[in-house]
Amino acid sequence: MTEITLEQLLASRDARASYQRELMGGWGLPLVSFTVNMPGPEKLSERSRYIFRRGSDAIRETLAGNIAYLKERMLPTGPEGFYLVSLEPLQLKELMCGIEDGSELGRLFDIDVIDKTGPISRESVGRKMRKCLVCGRPGAACARSRRHELSELMAAIDGIISRSKGA
Numbered sequence: 459m460t461e462i463t464l465e466q467l468l469a470s471r472d473a474r475a476s477y478q479r480e481l482m483g484g485w486g487l488p489l490v491s492f493t494v495n496m497p498g499p500e501k502l503s504e505r506s507r508y509i510f511r512r513g514s515d516a517i518r519e520t521l522a523g524n525i526a527y528l529k530e531r532m533l534p535t536g537p538e539g540f541y542l543v544s545l546e547p548l549q550l551k552e553l554m555c556g557i558e559d560g561s562e563l564g565r566l567f568d569i570d571v572i573d574k575t576g577p578i579s580r581e582s583v584g585r586k587m588r589k590c591l592v593c594g595r596p597g598a599a600c601a602r603s604r605r606h607e608l609s610e611l612m613a614a615i616d617g618i619i620s621r622s623k624g625a
Contacts (some may be wrong), residue, residue: 460500460502460534461499461500462499462500462501462534462535463499466534466535467501467535470533470535470536474491474493474538477540478491478540478572481527481540481542482572482573482574485526485527485542486574487526487527487542487543487544488542488543488545488546488547488550488571488572488573489540489541489542489543489571489572489573490517490521490539490540490541490542490543490550490554490569490570490571491538491539491540491569491570491571491572492510492513492514492517492538492539492540492541492567492568492569492570493536493537493538493539493568494506494509494510494513494536494537494566494567494568495565495566495567495568496509496536496566496615497601497608497611497612497615498608498611498612501533501534501535501536502532502533502534502535502536502537505615505616505619506536506537507532507537508619509563509566509567509619510530510532510537510539512563512622513539513557513563513564513566513567513569514530514539516557516560516564516567517539517541517554517557517569518541520553520554520556520557521541521543521545521553524543524544524545525541525542525543525544526542526543526544527540527541527542528540528541528542547571547573547578548578548582548583550571550578551571551578551580551582551583552583554569554570554571555569555580555583555585557569558588559585561622562618562621562622563618563619563622565588565589565591565618566615566618590605590606591611591614591615591618592605592606592610592611592614593605593606
């Protein structure tokens, strides 16, 4: 088990954003950036690898024939996937929201679509904000306020994973 520090997490986010800008500038195509919603200090684990594999499979299957560039990597700060796609950005966002919303496991996927103007919101394609894993309130508000203990969040994640394996 490798726990990461806040400094490592912030540096990883900066590096990911820089890589996203590099890809966007070089290709001129919309970018799908995929990470795993994993609370706590351990970001690369058996849980996150399983979630990432399932999400990556869904993305690649949904975008088959339209992916111009693909890079996936396992970092101590968590798995990351980058997919440059030859589809219209709003159509792409709708497809990615479909993956996130299409199964309980999709709730653990963080799939961003970025075009030349920046990230495309869920709301721009008529989708609602995502809900908290534990209580169903807006997820961002619970995360920001740290409303739930890590143990509650991990129990919810383990339940989702267990149900996905049984399906």
